[in-house]
Structures are given as structure tokens and as C-alpha cells.
Amino acid sequence: MTKFSDLNLSPKVLQAIEEAGYTTPTPIQAGAIPSALEGKDVLGIAQTGTGKTASFTLPMIHKLARGRARARMPRSLVLCPTRELAAQVAENFDTYSKHVKLTKALLIGGVSFKEQDVLIDKGVDVLIATPGRLLDHFERGKLLLTGIEIMVVDEADRMLDMGFIPDIERIFSLTPFTRQTLFFSATMAPEIERITNTFLSAPARIEVARQATASENIAQAAVVFTPSRRDREASEKRAVLRALIEAEGEACSNAIIFCNRKVDVDIVAKSLKKYGLNASPIHGDLDQKQRMATLDGFRDGSVRLLIASDVAARGLDIPAVTHVFNFDVPSHAEDYVHRIGRTGRAGRSGKAFTICTPRDEKYFDAVEKLIQKEIPRIDNPVKVEAREERKSDDREEKKTSSRSSRSRSSSSDRKGSERASDRSADRSSDRSKSDNRSDNRSDNRQDNRPDYRRNDRNDRRDNNVVGMGDHMPEFIALSFDERRAS
Incomplete structure (x- = not known):
């Protein structure tokens, strides 16, 4: 059985691994670490939870132990799709590099630019970043990527899902073509394969499980x-x-x-x-x-x-x-x-x-x-x-609601009928009062009328003036009389 001590890692790295409680590498670690130590590009395909992070952090620490970073020019770059994953990779570096003097910076959103700029200005050996925040620093002129020796893309398929592929391609173009590239993913979509064919040079392909499979555990x-x-x-x-x-x-x-x-x-x-x-x-x-x-x-x-x-x-x-x-x-x-x-x-x-x-x-x-x-x-x-109890409760609630509704409806009908009866009685009383008032007005009008209004029609037809009333001027009557005479 392969052990970490068989992978040609430096004694200080092995010491940190032992203190972390690990002795036996996972299949992806056993396959990727030797190729990475030889300086080859690596394409690692493994299901999640198989230890891919240590597959690139351990050889990076081993290779970066010698050398020194310059201001604003990190020596290595790790790209992660999310802030949480980037922070986790940073924790892994802290765990495995505790006996090696390496500096690192974490560039993620939600943190002040000023604090990150201070770290970059001092020079860092390992730069761990999400694509968006990395390009923000670059466009502000605070970061140069021409000194990158090792570049890692972690969870590449998640980068694809989140729409980071154009950013990844741009970042690749900003780094030296002589860099070593370590590319890790759980699945290999056609777009991911296109990128690996474009930016990786004769990579060692380590595939320890069938693509898109779940652990048997x-x-x-x-x-x-x-x-x-x-x-x-x-x-x-x-x-x-x-x-x-x-x-x-x-x-x-x-x-x-x-x-x-x-x-x-x-x-x-x-x-x-x-x-x-x-x-x-x-x-x-x-x-x-x-x-x-x-x-x-x-x-x-x-x-x-x-x-x-x-x-x-x-x-x-x-x-x-x-x-x-x-x-x-x-x-x-x-x-x-x-x-x-x-x-x-x-x-x-x-x-x-x-x-x-x-x-x-x-x-x-x-x-x-x-x-x-x-x-x-x-x-x-x-x-x-x-x-069933809930359904029964629902049915009972509906029945109760229905009974209540019918009760309200019956009560409403009774009240409506009573109100209608009252309104009918009121209208009848009003009509009676109105008829009485009408009769009184009619009697009064009949008592006050002139005598000619009580004559029959024939009598009114014999009068000299028809339909003009008692107020007719005399000159009109005279003119009618003269015409009749003629």
C-alpha cells in the first residue's frame, strides 16, 4: 500500500501531513502528486470528497519552498469557484505549510480591497482567489500575473456552471505559457475538455473513478x-x-x-x-x-x-x-x-x-x-x-364552515324577510297617507274652481270664448264678437 512517505515529498511537508493525522494517500493523491512533482501538467478527474485539494497543495508547497516572491507578482495561483472553497483551500495551505515559510493571500468578495492590496504589495508565494475578485485587482493595476509558476483550477465543472469559463480563459492568457497547470474536476463536460486541450500541455490524466459517480460509502x-x-x-x-x-x-x-x-x-x-x-x-x-x-x-x-x-x-x-x-x-x-x-x-x-x-x-x-x-x-x-386525521380535520372544518355559512344564510334570509315585510308595511302606510293627502287636495281644488268648470261640456261649448279662462282681455273678446257678427 502506498504511503505519503513514498511520494518523494519534502520532510517538512511529510511532518505536517503526519501531524494532521494522515498516513495513506487517496487514489487521486497517489496518482497526481508524483506527476505534479515532476513538473508535468495534471488533469485530475475524481468524484467529490476524494482529496483533490491535497493533490495540488502538497506538491505546490514542496516546489515553492525554495524561492522568494516579489511585490505584486505571486508565484502560484489557485482559482476556486466559490468563496467558501477558496477559504478552505487557504486553510489546507496553512495546515500543510506550517513548517515551511510561505506567504499566501486570499482574494474573495465580501472583504475589503485595502486589506488584500496590503498583502499583495508585500509579495505572496500562493495566491488563492475567485475569478471575479482576481480580475478586479488586475484591472486596478494592483496585480501582475507574469510571475506565475504553478496555476491550479479547482472544481472546473462548477466554474462552467457558474459562467466563469470566459474569465478562466482570460486569466490563462495573462499567465506565462511556461507555467505548470493542475486542472481538477469531478466531471468532464465538452467545454471543460476544450479548455484542457487548449491550455494544458500533454497532461498526465488521472481518473480514479467513473465520471459522475457517487461514493460507495x-x-x-x-x-x-x-x-x-x-x-x-x-x-x-x-x-x-x-x-x-x-x-x-x-x-x-x-x-x-x-x-x-x-x-x-x-x-x-x-x-x-x-x-x-x-x-x-x-x-x-x-x-x-x-x-x-x-x-x-x-x-x-x-x-x-x-x-x-x-x-x-x-x-x-x-x-x-x-x-x-x-x-x-x-x-x-x-x-x-x-x-x-x-x-x-x-x-x-x-x-x-x-x-x-x-x-x-x-x-x-x-x-x-x-x-x-x-x-x-x-x-x-x-x-x-x-x-387521515388531518384530512378528517379538514372535512370537519369544511362542514363546520358550511353549517356556519348556512346558519348565517338562514339568519340573513329571515332578517331580510323581516326587513322586506317592514318595508312593505311602511310603503303601504305611506301610500295610505299619500292617498289621504291626495283626496284632501282634490277636494280643496274642486271647491275653489270657478263655476264654468263644473258645467257640462255642451254648456262650455256655447260660451263666446273657449278655453281662455276668466282672465282673457276684453279686446280679444270684442274682436271675436265682431267676427262672429260678420
Whole structure:
């Protein structure tokens, strides 16, 4: 069996490895370290959790032990897709270079430019950065990449997913073509292969596992359920999640719960806290200080459940994670491999559970096709009796609501009928009063009329003037009389 002492590493590096508690390299380490020490380009393909970080940090420390960095011209560069992974790589350098005098700088977002500029101005042997922050420093004229001797791209497939490939190509063009390149990825998409063919020179290809496979140490299972109603799907999924955690009991000492959306990360975290579970969220919208504090709490055990988006799915080395729960089936099948790879690390066993609803079936089928393995289905841990009781409660609530509605409707009808009767009586009384007033007015008008209005029609027709009334001027009557006479 190969040991670290067989890999031709320097005694100081071996001492740091021994103090860290490691004696036997993983397959990717055993394959990549000798080629890297010989100065060859390396293309490492291995599933997550197999020790890729040490595969490049150990040979880099060995080779950089001799030499000195100049101001603003780092000697080596490590590119990482996320802040958390970059911070983790920096911790690995601190662990393995404790007996070697090397300087490093960490360039990530969420940290002041001024503090990073101070480190760069002093000169660093190892520069660990995310692509965006690295280019920000370069464009500000604070950084030169012409002194790069070793360049590392970690989690290259995640770089592709996050849209960093144009930045990676630009950074490659800013570094010397004589550099040594170490390129690591869990999967090899066509775009990743194109980059390796362009920027790597006759690389040593180390592939220790079939592409996109999950560790055999991880027991996988899936709960497939149909929600009672579409508007209850989210709440019922959270109930299934809680039941899964409770069913595992003390065996689930800590776990990472993955959601597809940042908003669901916060909702699930609040829900778990509401039911008395120790949970904290982590996603890209949180500031860097809060994210690092949450990760530190998860590592030291003060946080039991870490609810995360895929920002935490790649490369984070938290060796003692016992469980992974996929609250959502990932829309990209490759993310499933990286998610469950957070457990079952360094030879430990782990469990991974996935909650699947009918709308997730096409994504779930893609996952099984990718890993070339059928994921066992398990029964829904939420008790059937509880669901039936909830349905009964719902029916009773509907009945109660219906009875209340009918009661209100009947009461309303009675009140409406009474109001209608009252209004009818009022209208009848009003009409009676109106008729009485009308009769009185009619009698008064008849008493006040002139006598000719009470004559019959024939009598009125014989009068000299018809229809003109008593107020007719005399000259009009005279003119009529004269005409009649003629």
C-alpha cells in the first residue's frame, strides 16, 4: 500500500501531513502528486470528497519552498469557484505549510480591497482567489500575473456552471505559457475538455473513478410522494423532511439540507427552528462574515443542520457530515453527485435522502441515468394516520364552515324577510297617507274652481270664448264678437 512517505515529498511537508493525522494517500493523491512533482501538467478527474485539494497543495508547497516572491507578482495561483472553497483551500495551505515559510493571500468578495492590496504589495508565494475578485485587482493595476509558476483550477465543472469559463480563459492568457497547470474536476463536460486541450500541455490524466459517480460509502434513498393539494406541497415536504430527520435519531449528528432556491433555504431553516431543531441557512445572498460564521458553527458542532443552496455543494471539506437531505431534486443531475458527496468522506459511511414529488420525476430520472444506478425508494415516514386525521380535520372544518355559512344564510334570509315585510308595511302606510293627502287636495281644488268648470261640456261649448279662462282681455273678446257678427 502506498504511503505519503513514498511520494518523494519534502520532510517538512511529510511532518505536517503526519501531524494532521494522515498516513495513506487517496487514489487521486497517489496518482497526481508524483506527476505534479515532476513538473508535468495534471488533469485530475475524481468524484467529490476524494482529496483533490491535497493533490495540488502538497506538491505546490514542496516546489515553492525554495524561492522568494516579489511585490505584486505571486508565484502560484489557485482559482476556486466559490468563496467558501477558496477559504478552505487557504486553510489546507496553512495546515500543510506550517513548517515551511510561505506567504499566501486570499482574494474573495465580501472583504475589503485595502486589506488584500496590503498583502499583495508585500509579495505572496500562493495566491488563492475567485475569478471575479482576481480580475478586479488586475484591472486596478494592483496585480501582475507574469510571475506565475504553478496555476491550479479547482472544481472546473462548477466554474462552467457558474459562467466563469470566459474569465478562466482570460486569466490563462495573462499567465506565462511556461507555467505548470493542475486542472481538477469531478466531471468532464465538452467545454471543460476544450479548455484542457487548449491550455494544458500533454497532461498526465488521472481518473480514479467513473465520471459522475457517487461514493460507495453513501447509502442512498428516496421518498416519492404526491402532495394532497398543490398549495400544500411545500408544507408537506417540510413535514417529510422533519420525519426523516427524526427517524434517523441520534445517528444524524449533523446534516446538510440542500434546496434549489435561496428563498426556500430561508423558509426551511425557519421551519426547522420553529419545530425545535438546530438549523442555520447559508446561501449566496448572505454576507461573507455570516457565511463563514455559519460554516464554523457547523464544523464545531454548534450548528446541527446546515440548510444550503448549491453554493455549498462543491468542494467543502467537512469530514464528519453524517447525512445529506435533498429537499429539492437538483435540476442539474451533476449537482446530485456533488451534494451527496458532502457525506461519506475520507472512508466514512454516510446517508443521502432525496424528497421527490411528481413534478421532480424528470430530474430524478436524469440523476439515476447519470449515476447509472437505481436509487432505492422508501416509504413516506409521515404517518398515514396523521394524514387521515388531518384530512378528517379538514372535512370537519369544511362542514363546520358550511353549517356556519348556512346558519348565517338562514339568519340573513329571515332578517331580510323581516326587513322586506317592514318595508312593505311602511310603503303601504305611506301610500295610505299619500292617498289621504291626495283626496284632501282634490277636494280643496274642486271647491275653489270657478263655476264654468263644473258645467257640462255642451254648456262650455256655447260660451263666446273657449278655453281662455276668466282672465282673457276684453279686446280679444270684442274682436271675436265682431267676427262672429260678420
